[in-house]
Amino acid sequence: MTATTEAKARVPAMEGWFSIDENQPHLIGTQCTSCKSYFFPKETFFCRNPRCSGDEFDEVELSRTGKIWSYTTNHYQPPAPYMAPDPFVPYTIAAVALDIEGMVVLGQVASGVDPDELSSGMEVELVVEKLYEDDENEFMVWKWRPIAASSQPNTPPKGDN
Ligand SMILES: [Zn+2]
Numbered sequence: 001m002t003a004t005t006e007a008k009a010r011v012p013a014m015e016g017w018f019s020i021d022e023n024q025p026h027l028i029g030t031q032c033t034s035c036k037s038y039f040f041p042k043e044t045f046f047c048r049n050p051r052c053s054g055d056e057f058d059e060v061e062l063s064r065t066g067k068i069w070s071y072t073t074n075h076y077q078p079p080a081p082y083m084a085p086d087p088f089v090p091y092t093i094a095a096v097a098l099d100i101e102g103m104v105v106l107g108q109v110a111s112g113v114d115p116d117e118l119s120s121g122m123e124v125e126l127v128v129e130k131l132y133e134d135d136e137n138e139f140m141v142w143k144w145r146p147i148a149a150s151s152q153p154n155t156p157p158k159g160d161n
Helices: none
Strands: 009-012 026-032 057-061 065-074 091-098 104-109 123-133 137-146
Touching: 065 104
Parallel strands: 009 137, 104 137
Antiparallel strands: 026 057, 065 091, 065 123, 091 104, 123 137
């Protein structure tokens, strides 16, 4: 009757904003049933499309891929309630235009990615990484990771033979 607690439960840091699937995480948004506009974070009361008066929404999984529209590296600790690692480490935020919906979603760039390798228009995919943890849970957040596996440093071969 002993509970095994060696593995912490992985839970979304922001409940309901995305699904935690090890391989295929998705942002969760809503789509207006009248004009088919997408919203993230979820809109559930009134459609924000000025030409639409819809008030019914379907919950939808948004596409996992997109293209970097812009990005910036933040060297300063963000204000509360943002949960930043302690000690603070600079992080890069990317604004990504989703492939299907076309909407722009902000997110941190995945850890281990060199900001110098980013460029506008680069293809990225959604991943989930740990934001912080307590004694029982690991709190996960979505991040953007470049798809290009062939992002080798473009160093010319040495010709000193
Ligand atoms: Zn609408």
